[in-house]
Every structure is written in structure tokens, then in C-alpha cells.
Amino acid sequence: MRMGSRRAIGFLTVVLAVAALVMAPARGDAQQPVKVTLWHAMGGARYEAITKDIAAGFNKANPNYVIEPLYTGSYAETVTKAIAAIRAGNPPHIVQVFEVGTQTMLDSGAIIAVQDLIKGDEINFNDYIEPILNYYKVGARLASMPFNSSTAIVYYNRDVFQKAGLDPSKPPATYKDVEEMGRKIVASGAARAAITFGWPSWMLEQAHAMHNKPYADHDSGRNGRATRVLFNEPFGVEVLSRWKRWADAKLLAYGGREYAPNKAFLSGEVAMLMQSTSQVTTIEKAAKFPVGTGFLPRIEGQSAGKSVIGGASFWVLKGPGRSPQELDAIVKFFKFVAQPEETARWHMDTGYFPATKAAVDLLRKQEWFVKHPNHETAFRQIQEGPDTPNTRGVLLGNFVQIRNITDTAIEKAVSGKLSPKDALDEAAREANKLLDEYNRIHK
Amino acid sequence: MEGRFPDRILPYVLLLPSIAVIVVFLIVPSAQALWLSFFEVSPFTGRGTFVGLNNFRELMTSDIYRHSLSVTLVFAVGVVALGLVLSLAIALLASLPFRGFGVYRTALLWPYALSPAVGGTIWALLFDPSTGPVTVLLRAVTGHAPNWMMDGEYALGVTVIAAAWKMLGFNIVFFLAGLQAVPQELKEAARVDGAGAARVFGRITFPILSPVTFFLFVMNSLYAFFEVFGLIDVMTQGGPGGATEILVYRLYQDAFISARWGIASAQSILLFVMVGALTLLQFRFAGRRVFYG
DSSP states (O other), X not given: OOHHHHHHHHHHHHHHHHHHHXXXXXXXXXXXXXXXXXXXXXXXXXXXXXXXXXXXXXXXXXXXXXXXXXXXXXXXXXXHHHHHHHXXXXXXXXEEEEGGGHHHHHHTSOEEOHHHHSOTTSSOGGGXXXXXXXXXXXXXXXXXXXXXXXXEEEEEEHHHXXXXXXXXXXXXXXXXXXXXXXXXXXXXXXSSEEXXXXXXXXXXXXXXXXXXXXXXXXXXXXXXXXXXXXXXXXXXXXXXXXXXXXXXXXXBOOOOSTTTTHHHHHTTSEEEEEEEGGGXXXXXXXXXXXXXXXXXXXXXXXXXXXXOXXXXXXXXXXXTTOOHHHHHHHHHHHHHHHSHHHHHHHHHHHOOOOOBXXXXXXXXXXXHHHHOGGGTXXXXXXXXXXXXXXXXXXXXXXXXXXXXXXXXXXXXXXXXXXXXXXXXXXXXXXXXXXXXXXXXXXX | OOOOOSSSHHHHHHHHHHHHHHIIIIIHHHHHHXXXXXXXXXXXXXXXXXXXXXXXXXXXXXXXXXXXXXXXXXXXXXXXXXXXXXHHHHHHHHTSOOTTHHHHHHHHHHHHHSOXXXXXXXXXXXXXXXXXXXXXXXXXXXXXXXXXXXXXXXXXXXXXXXXXXXXXXXXXXXXXXXXXXXXXXXXXXXXHTTOOHHHHIIIIIHHHHXXXXXXXXXXXXXXXXXXXXXXXXXHTTTOSTTTTOOHHHHHHIIIIISOOHHHHHHHHHHHHHHHHHHHHHIIIIIGGGOOOO
């Protein structure tokens, strides 16, 4: 291949390494502030919020400590980089890991559980909104520091609803509603398609939690490590069959993974969007029409659960020779993040949950939710429904890869390549192989 | 032989930096990959359990991997065929003397100078299922527009076009250089003898171009196998439903997203063997037909 460029890069690396060695002794002063590195995956508007508001704000308030935030790519890339850094023996102090990485982090042997780090009442965790705290508690122990929690909701285009003769203040409550309202929308020509969604496999997980169905054995991995996924049971097949029906009726315009479908919604082509609440601020700003929000639709006749927490949290990594000052800096930083003002501002900037009751009170006092009702939807949604292992969110080893496998299955089913049952069976076989492998490696 | 080195050591000393770089950045990682391919490795400790040829067996029996292999073959054939035919056609046109051809030639090179991320973004925007200009155009003309986020064949087609387009500039430059080596008097003589344009191309131009074509054939095959990762990552991430999941992308997923080092190493070894065999075959069969003048 392109040997020339490779060689050049190699040469440059050597030169830079030598240069770094030569220059190193010039630095190093006894009276330097204690540095704490924070690896995060917050792109876009969230980047400004985490670097300028949070990190810079903390550094100003704590002159002895310096938080150095570093954007390390997507969530999945951030986890992989952290793993590589742990192996190399030089991990960051704090890394932001998405919910999918929870099991991996727990088994890494490289973390300090937040519960062990924060002593006594330095942070009042009782003040945290329960469903949020519960996600990050594993076996009653708080493993990581809640930071940017989200869930999924329905966004809809009020103008389109109006044009289609629907009540613009009434989002669909059930899958049947989606279908009936969708048909009206498409027939009236108000939009080209009725609905789309981001994060397809997360939506399948959401549907399981919304109806209190296990996604994997051992109580969705909350009571012992999961060894088998259960998304190919009749319930999962039912969910996917409904999506397939939407696609066949031209109601569903599948728009790809993660945030790609936002474009179809924002352009007015599609009337409804199931997407993470982390997008509330972004979508409200970008939409040229009034945006409404509602709870995720339920499947009629199925048991009640509640929507599950997504997003990410801060994990503390051990690393060799963490000094007491460094640990103190981490605790101070978490205390800073937990302050009602900071939590409230983070929510306003992004749409992620205000994670503490004090922050919610503060927001209410400022009449924020009255002015921004779309920011309250998700908050009301996670407080409805029972708290069970299934609604606390599934934990899986090799979860990133399993998400990919389920995404593939969903795409195969909605495009008609395989029947929903066959697609999910195939995915479950692959996922179970990965779980076996994970459980073999992490004994 | 003239200009011999005064002693036996100096040439090795001069070679040392290159050898060191190759050993450190090529030989050692390759050996490590080979070693790792026999293990199931813990991502955190790097400790592995020896599993013999299990990783290879798992790959060979995996439907997903075999599917990925067939996607790669279709993709590579598409990229190489489309890329070579199109760039030869464009190079033939660009080699004609006309006003401002320097500007055209420079413009033709641009796609190659773009990063795969930028190229991928451009094509993804063009074909966006709701707002892309191509989608809007197709819908206006045919009343129906395929959604490449759902339609696997369409997605594969779009990525093939994007990947071939990305390589166009590189191919055109080589074809242009090759065309300049075609002696005018040969062509003139043929024309005097009454040969038409097609015949001149078939009997004179193309045979003289054959070394360049063969070189580009090998380079484009390597490109289609190894270097399209960025494009796929930006455009489809292997979707929909694995329709564009070529081998390198699958390898990336296993190695850098899932940290499954053992099975990822096994994949890199397989890929290495496959491309090595392919290149050998190309030299054996196509290489023989090349006319070096």
C-alpha cells in the first residue's frame, strides 16, 4: 500500500517523541495546580456546554484544581480509547461512558465506584431523581456519577398535525394511534411519511422497558450477568412486526441510526420522530415549525412499564498512583456538577435531565417548564410506571456490538429482507455468541 | 557496476532507519496480529486464553462474515470496473487538445485530494433520503425515490459510486501520463491505413496503455479492499442490514469498537492472505497480457 506515507508518519513520530523527551525537563514546577483529565463524547452544542460552562466554571471556582476536558469522539470510541489507556497504564481520571458500556466498565477492574470515592454526605444522592440514580446503581451500589441522562420521547410537527385535521396538542398514545393518525397525515398530504426514529435498537430496548418485558435473562442482566438475550421472544417480534407494518403502509420512513433521522423530521418530510431527549434544545432551535412532544407510544393490550434511562455518566478510573489531591479534585468536581445551578443549566443547554430534585425546584422557580413544556415531557415520562429490573435498563457484556447486531436485524426486517421473527432469531444467535465469549473472558 | 560502497557496513547503516521503521511499524504489529489471532483476549488486561484456530473456525462458519466477504467482492468488482472505465474515458477526453484543458485536468484531480470523510459527507448529503438533491430529482422525474437507509442494493450502489469517484483523480493522472507515451506517428499511420477511432484505440492506444491499466487495476483492487473504511463509516456504517459491511469495516467494528482483539487479528490475517492471493493471481493472469513495449 502507501508505504511512503506510512514511513513518513513513522519518522515524524520518532522525531516528535525525541523532541518531547528533550523538552520535558523544562517543565515541572512544584507549585502546579492538580490536573484531572476528563474524556468525554459531547459534540455539537454539548461541547460548548461541557467545556465552557462546566469545566471552565469549575476551574475558576477552584484555583488549585484544573479539569482538562478532552473530546474523544463518539461514545463507542471514547470507551475503546479508555480501554486502550487502561491497558497502557495511563488512563484519564474521569471518563464519560454511555449506558451501553456499563457492564464493560463494571468488569474492567479499573474503576473506583463513586460510592466508595464520595464519603458521607459530600453529595446528597438522595436528592437525585430515583429512576436516574437507579440506572447507575448496580447491586445497590452506585457505580458512576450521573451526569447526562436522557430517555426517548416522541417529537411531532404541530403544523402537520393541524393540516391533517388532527388535534395539534395531542400526540399519539399508542401504536394504534400512530397508525391511524399516520394514515390521515399521509393521505392528507401534510407530510410524506408519518414517523421515523433514531437509535433503532435502543427503541427496541425502550419498547421492552415501556412494557416491563425482560430484554435478557437474569432480570435483564440486573441480577447476575446476562447469558441470553430475550428480544426474539414473542414481545420483541410483536414490536418489530408493528414497525414493519408501518413501513409496508409507507408510514415509517426509516432514516438510519443515531441522529440521522432528525433531518427528515426537521425538513417537514416526516411528521413524528422518536428520538433521545438530548435533542430537545437542538430540535427546537432548528425546526421552522412548532414542535410538540409526547410520551413514547405504548402497544395496546401489553403490560405497563416505563421508559428507560439512556445517556452517559462519569466513571472514575484507578490508574497507577492517584494522589489524595487528585481524588479530592474529582470529588470536588462531582460536587460542582451536582450543584442545582450547574445541573439546571446543563439541562437548559441540552435537554438532558435535570438530575436532582433541587435543580428541578430551581427550574420550576424560574418557570422554565412553563416556558419550555417540551423540556418537561421526558421528566414526567420517567416518573410514571413501576420500578423493576426491566425498567431499570438492561446490562449486557459486548453491548456495543450487540446493539449493532440488533440495528442490522431491524433494518433487515423493515426493508423486507427477512421476516421480523427470522431477523430477531438471527440477531439473538449472534448476540448470544458474544455474551458467551464475554462471560468466558470475564470470569 | 560502478559506485560501490567503500566497505560492507556503510550500506547497512544507511538502510538502518528505513529498516527500523519497517520493523517497528510493520513487521512487529503484523507478528503481534498473527500471535493474537490464536487467543481470546481480555480487553482490559490484554491477557489471553489460547484458543488455537478457533477464531478462524468461527469466522469461516459465521454467516455474517461470509456475507461480509461477498459484499466485499461485489463492492471491489464494482469500484474497480466503474473506476477504471470511467477514468479511462475521461482521460481520453481530457487528453484531446482544447482550450483551457489545464484547468480541466486540475479540476479532475480534486476528488483525490479530498479526505474520505469529506467525500463521504458530500455523497451522503446528495443521496439523503429526505432532503438530498438526487432524491428530490429522482422523485420529480420518476415519482418514486429509493431510500438508501433501507434499500441495501441501492446503498451498495451509492457507496460503489462514491468510492470509485474518490479514486477517479488518481486513475486519470496515470492514464493521462500513459496516453502521452502513445506515439502520434503510430496513430497517424494507422489512420492513413484507414483504421477508425475505435480500431486505433483497440489496437494501438489500449495495448500501449496496458502497463498503466494493470498497475491501476492492482492499486484500485487494494484500495477497494483496504482503504474505503472512512467512506463507509461516514456514509452507511455498514448498513442497512449489513448491506455495505465490507471486511475492513467489520474488522474495525470488532477491533476498535468491541475490543475483540483476538478475532479482529484473525480477520486481519485472513484479509492479508486474501489480498496477497488476489495480487498474485492478478500478476499471474492479467500481468501476462501486459505489453511493456
